Amino acid sequence: xxxxxxxxxxxxxxxxxxxxxxxxDLYIPPDALEIYLDSFExxxxxxxxxxxxxxxxILDIPMANLTLQYVNYVEKMKVIKLELAADYLLMxxxxxxxxxxxLLPKPALEDDEDDPRxxxxxxxxxxxxxxxxxxxxxxxxxxxxxxxIAQSYFERVxxxxxxxxxxDELFEAWKNVIKRVKQFEQHQISRSELSVREYMTIxxxxxxxxxxxxxxxxxxxxxxxxxxxxxxxxxxxxxTKEGLIKINQQSSSSAIYLQLGDS
Amino acid sequence: xxxxDKLKEVLEVALLTSSQxxxxxxxxxxxxxxxxxxxxxMLLDEIKNDWQEKSMSLVQVxxxxxxxxxxxxxxxxxxxxxxxxxxxxxxVMEVLAIIAYRQPVTRADIEKIRGVSLNSNTLRQLIEREWxxxxxxxxxxxxxxxxxxxxHFLNDFALKSLSELPELNSSLTQELSDSKVDENREEIQxx
Numbered sequence: 001x002x003x004x005x006x007x008x009x010x011x012x013x014x015x016x017x018x019x020x021x022x023x024x025d026l027y028i029p030p031d032a033l034e035i036y037l038d039s040f041e042x043x044x045x046x047x048x049x050x051x052x053x054x055x056x057x058i059l060d061i062p063m064a065n066l067t068l069q070y071v072n073y074v075e076k077m078k079v080i081k082l083e084l085a086a087d088y089l090l091m092x093x094x095x096x097x098x099x100x101x102x103l104l105p106k107p108a109l110e111d112d113e114d115d116p117r118x119x120x121x122x123x124x125x126x127x128x129x130x131x132x133x134x135x136x137x138x139x140x141x142x143x144x145x146x147x148x149i150a151q152s153y154f155e156r157v158x159x160x161x162x163x164x165x166x167x168d169e170l171f172e173a174w175k176n177v178i179k180r181v182k183q184f185e186q187h188q189i190s191r192s193e194l195s196v197r198e199y200m201t202i203x204x205x206x207x208x209x210x211x212x213x214x215x216x217x218x219x220x221x222x223x224x225x226x227x228x229x230x231x232x233x234x235x236x237x238x239x240t241k242e243g244l245i246k247i248n249q250q251s252s253s254s255a256i257y258l259q260l261g262d263s
Numbered sequence: 264x265x266x267x268d269k270l271k272e273v274l275e276v277a278l279l280t281s282s283q284x285x286x287x288x289x290x291x292x293x294x295x296x297x298x299x300x301x302x303x304x305m306l307l308d309e310i311k312n313d314w315q316e317k318s319m320s321l322v323q324v325x326x327x328x329x330x331x332x333x334x335x336x337x338x339x340x341x342x343x344x345x346x347x348x349x350x351x352x353x354x355v356m357e358v359l360a361i362i363a364y365r366q367p368v369t370r371a372d373i374e375k376i377r378g379v380s381l382n383s384n385t386l387r388q389l390i391e392r393e394w395x396x397x398x399x400x401x402x403x404x405x406x407x408x409x410x411x412x413x414x415h416f417l418n419d420f421a422l423k424s425l426s427e428l429p430e431l432n433s434s435l436t437q438e439l440s441d442s443k444v445d446e447n448r449e450e451i452q453x454x
């Protein structure tokens with residue numbers, strides 16, 4: 001594309017004189033454009049190419065002429081690269097719409113500010129501005145391409161620093177090791193043959209002998225091992241649940257008494 | 264006086280060994296005691312002068328100062344590393360230009376200016392190069408991401424700020440103002 005812009009700036013000469021303007025009806029056959037298929041970035045790019053190539057004044061575009069050239073090109077393209085054509089077809093429709101609106105008689109009040117081409121022209125110029133800017137950017141010196149950055153070597157002194165350790169910390173660490181080792185000790189788990197049912201019976205027997213017994217008499221916490229206390233307690237709860245005994249307490253934190261149920 | 268010379272040497276060595284541009288802020292960290300920013304700035308100016316006749320030059324870019332080879336030597340240095348950064352496609356450069364000159368922009372803004380749908384690969388390439396990033400979301404339906412150029416972009420193009428970008432083609436900007444677009448009319452069309 002760069003080539004086109006350059007050739008367009010240096011106009012050909014006839015009899016030593018510059019040609020100021022190319023004929024307005026200059027027609028570029030679509031075949032001639034075929035090789036440039038991939039060099040257009042979109043419909044706006046193609047339109048700008050056609051406009052600049054034909055030396056058309058962008059502020060006064062001959063719509064019929066331009067639309068014809070454009071549509072011819074797009075038709076050609078549809079055959080070769082269908083997937084590209086959608087954006088281009090939309091532009092064809094827009095060009096034809098603008099042309100048809102120009103053909104409509106203008107209401108008397110409208111002035112030339114309402115040129116149907118205005119929006120397209122604005123878009124074209126805005127795009128050309130950016131296209132131009134992109135080329136300028138591309139030609140600017142860039143780091144890694146044209147700019148070389150100084151980067152001298154220097155030897156980083158990496159002194160290894162050892163942490164201080166006190167005897168207390170060492171001792172603390174040792175204690176942790178011991179603690180962890182203990183957690184890996186093996187435990188022999190033996191099943192103790194304590195049956196809740198058995199204790200239920202024992203409790204009922206005791207209550208049959210004496211109508212009323214204090215809660216604490218069932219537990220001999222000094223002598224009995226913990227599992228036994230637990231099973232005993234469970235037995236009391238189980239008996240209560242089944243309605244075989246009753247648990248009474250006169251007031252909070254006073255003694256708790258067990259007695260046989262009603263049944 | 265000798266102390267000042269030492270400071271200057273420290274600054275010089277730091278700049279020569281750094282792979283990134285160093286800001287005045289970075290350079291103050293070189294010294295334990297407090298060193299005036301103005302002193303550093305003055306010394307940087309001196310360094311710049313000292314190197315005037317040499318092969319490297321001290322330049323200021325967006326994120327600070329760096330030493331770079333003078334342009335005359337690029338041609339030679341290039342031969343050392345023939346496989347340099349590849350050129351980006353025209354599409355990528357156009358998108359970069361739109362983001363640089365019209366930022367912050369959404370993907371839709373870019374598509375509107377270029378008149379074609381945007382391949383998401385294009386934006387990814389620029390983000391990976393750290394030349395652009397997302398600086399927020401536009402408060403419109405869909406909350407599209409807003410893209411802008413980074414400091415890294417300015418550094419790589421040896422610019423101090425966006426205002427140093429090459430000016431847009433003045434004959435085209437003239438045409439744009441001549442085109443007398445009635446903004447209201449455009450609105451109606453879009454609806």
